Amino acid sequence: MRDMTLGQYYPADSFTHKLDPRVKLLLVIAFIVMVFLVKNLIAYSAIILCVVIGTLVSRIPLIKVLKSIKGIIFLVLFTAVLNLIFHKGETVLWSWWRITISVEGIFFSLKMALRLILLVAGTTLLTYTTTPTGLTDGMESLMYPLKLIKVPTHDIAVIMSIALRFIPILSEEVDKIMMAQKARGASFDTGGIVKRAKALLPVLIPLFVSAFRRADELALALDARCYNATPNRTRYQVMKLSYRDVIAVLGTAVFLVSVIALNMNFWGAYVPPENLWWLFS
Amino acid sequence: MQIKVEDLSYVYSPKTPFEKVALDGVSFTVNEGDTIGIIGSTGSGKSTLCQHFNALIRISHGKIYVGDKDLTARKLDLLALRKEIGMLFQFPEYQLFDDTVAKDVEFGPKNFGYGKEEAARLAEEALVMVGMNYAEVKNKSPFELSGGEKRRAAIAGVIASKPSVLVLDEPTAGLDPIGKREILELVNDLKKSFLKTVIMISHNMDEIAANCNRVIVLHNGKLLYDTTPEQLFSDPEAIAATDLGYPHSVHIKRLLAERGIELDTPALDADSLLAALKRRYSL
Ligand SMILES: Nc1ncnc2c1ncn2[C@@H]1O[C@H](COP(=O)(O)OP(=O)(O)O)[C@@H](O)[C@H]1O
Ligand SMILES: [Mg+2]
Numbered sequence: 001m002r003d004m005t006l007g008q009y010y011p012a013d014s015f016t017h018k019l020d021p022r023v024k025l026l027l028v029i030a031f032i033v034m035v036f037l038v039k040n041l042i043a044y045s046a047i048i049l050c051v052v053i054g055t056l057v058s059r060i061p062l063i064k065v066l067k068s069i070k071g072i073i074f075l076v077l078f079t080a081v082l083n084l085i086f087h088k089g090e091t092v093l094w095s096w097w098r099i100t101i102s103v104e105g106i107f108f109s110l111k112m113a114l115r116l117i118l119l120v121a122g123t124t125l126l127t128y129t130t131t132p133t134g135l136t137d138g139m140e141s142l143m144y145p146l147k148l149i150k151v152p153t154h155d156i157a158v159i160m161s162i163a164l165r166f167i168p169i170l171s172e173e174v175d176k177i178m179m180a181q182k183a184r185g186a187s188f189d190t191g192g193i194v195k196r197a198k199a200l201l202p203v204l205i206p207l208f209v210s211a212f213r214r215a216d217e218l219a220l221a222l223d224a225r226c227y228n229a230t231p232n233r234t235r236y237q238v239m240k241l242s243y244r245d246v247i248a249v250l251g252t253a254v255f256l257v258s259v260i261a262l263n264m265n266f267w268g269a270y271v272p273p274e275n276l277w278w279l280f281s
Numbered sequence: 282m283q284i285k286v287e288d289l290s291y292v293y294s295p296k297t298p299f300e301k302v303a304l305d306g307v308s309f310t311v312n313e314g315d316t317i318g319i320i321g322s323t324g325s326g327k328s329t330l331c332q333h334f335n336a337l338i339r340i341s342h343g344k345i346y347v348g349d350k351d352l353t354a355r356k357l358d359l360l361a362l363r364k365e366i367g368m369l370f371q372f373p374e375y376q377l378f379d380d381t382v383a384k385d386v387e388f389g390p391k392n393f394g395y396g397k398e399e400a401a402r403l404a405e406e407a408l409v410m411v412g413m414n415y416a417e418v419k420n421k422s423p424f425e426l427s428g429g430e431k432r433r434a435a436i437a438g439v440i441a442s443k444p445s446v447l448v449l450d451e452p453t454a455g456l457d458p459i460g461k462r463e464i465l466e467l468v469n470d471l472k473k474s475f476l477k478t479v480i481m482i483s484h485n486m487d488e489i490a491a492n493c494n495r496v497i498v499l500h501n502g503k504l505l506y507d508t509t510p511e512q513l514f515s516d517p518e519a520i521a522a523t524d525l526g527y528p529h530s531v532h533i534k535r536l537l538a539e540r541g542i543e544l545d546t547p548a549l550d551a552d553s554l555l556a557a558l559k560r561r562y563s564l
Binding site for chain 1: 298332335337359360363364367368370373375376377378379388389391392393424438439442
């Protein structure tokens with residue numbers, strides 16, 4: 001339970017960790033746009049380089065990033081197979097009924113798989129290097145325009161940060177309750193699906209009871225400190241832009257431009273060599 | 282049945298920034314009939330150690346033998362082991378889940394393979410043993426009970442399957458003095474019937490001194506002392522090194538000693554302190 005990788009902060013002292021969360025959020029959005037812009041394999045290499053450099057400057061072990069990819073490997077394979085057999089291409093290699101496998105199909109499915117993997121690898125860099133508080137504060141700040149049209153952005157941010165804070169608490173609670181029930185002979189990994197689902201009841205019920213209890217206690221604690229979501233609350237940690245943010249933005253911009261350039265084959269200024277055509281498809 | 286721990290170490294989240302050595306080369310033996318106290322400051326590894334005994338945590342380094350069972354064995358009969366070694370967690374009331382108290386207490390016995398009627402009988406016995414009115418509570422929802430009653434129902438759920446070893450993780454935490462005393466009396470009663478060995482984690486030195494025949498002191502995951510309460514509490518160095526504190530009776534004895542009144546007793550509980558005072562002044 002505690003090894004949950006998706007959305008888990010990985011403490012380290014790095015360039016990326018010190019970036020302003022708002023900048024990181026915007027850079028990730030730029031990154032996502034970039035991933036959806038790429039057309040050919042050579043442009044992908046720029047993005048791969050971008051992720052690798054991002055990982056290196058974040059001082060996150062490569063294995064951690066690979067682990068986050070492991071979580072979506074099934075989705076990647078599934079879409080790759082679908083793309084492979086249903087993509088209509090010209091250079092047909094093999095076909096049967098409605099299924100055709102073509103050279104174009106192979107490239108298309110490869111690119112889509114790569115796109116998904118890069119998407120996850122890039123975005124987990126954000127959650128690895130930013131604390132949940134940083135994320136919600138950053139989002140709240142970026143939602144400023146919505147605040148002008150009376151959307152309760154602060155409430156939304158508080159709800160988000162409480163929800164994020166509760167994830168580790170509840171997962172710890174699940175561990176404890178499971179242990180207590182195991183000590184009474186419960187077993188969670190034997191039997192068929194129905195039996196296993198039923199075996200979870202002795203965990204889920206105490207979990208809900210305790211979640212409600214905790215929510216009540218939290219509400220009381222907030223009330224006792226006279227908390228309310230009035231405007232103009234000051235912050236303990238004020239977000240400030242620094243030279244690092246400028247460097248990060250410029251660096252990402254370089255990649256964005258090069259992806260567009262590579263995509264368009266340098267505005268047609270360059271004819272790919274015969275034997276390298278596949279790089280540019 | 283003997284429990285033998287050899288060079289046990291455990292690390293949480295190894296090879297990550299969250300890495301935490303919880304146990305570091307712990308060895309000791311629990312003999313049948315012992316009431317062992319495990320003490321040490323918060324985070325010293327007491328719970329981690331105890332969760333090894335019934336294989337809730339699988340051993341990653343070291344050995345544990347329960348009777349002739351090797352807990353590192355690949356094919357380990359977990360159910361038999363957990364029936365033999367009951368475990369009462371800290372704040373056990375949070376593990377209640379079923380719609381009636383009786384059904385909740387039957388959960389353990391049923392998992393351990395008892396039939397419906399047998400389980401119901403064991404549940405009744407257990408609820409009576411913890412001092413609850415069976416007829417009154419059996420059809421109540423466990424969530425309707427008061428705090429103290431919830432804890433007793435949860436304890437019934439653990440002892441219903443009659444383990445021969447009971448591990449208690451801070452069983453009296455968060456109870457009022459009467460509740461504390463009731464729990465300890467219950468443990469002593471159980472030891473006169475089916476229970477053979479008790480392993481008790483506690484922060485309350487009074488409880489340890491009065492109930493245990495041996496104490497294990499953990500400090501930062503290491504075993505510092507494996508001794509008797511008598512020796513431990515007469516060793517000011519040991520107490521200072523582990524910031525445990527003295528039981529009240531020992532504390533009073535030491536205060537008296539400072540004023541030149543020496544008593545011929547380890548004073549592990551109020552009764553022996555009082556008896557020694559009476560002896561000294563020939564009352
Ligand atoms: N599930 C867990 N994951 C990570 N670390 C843990 C976990 N449980 C305990 N620890 C850590 O291991 C150490 C020993 O914990 P524990 O055995 O609970 O100590 P005690 O019961 O003596 O207070 C503590 O530092 C604690 O923070
Ligand atoms: Mg503990």
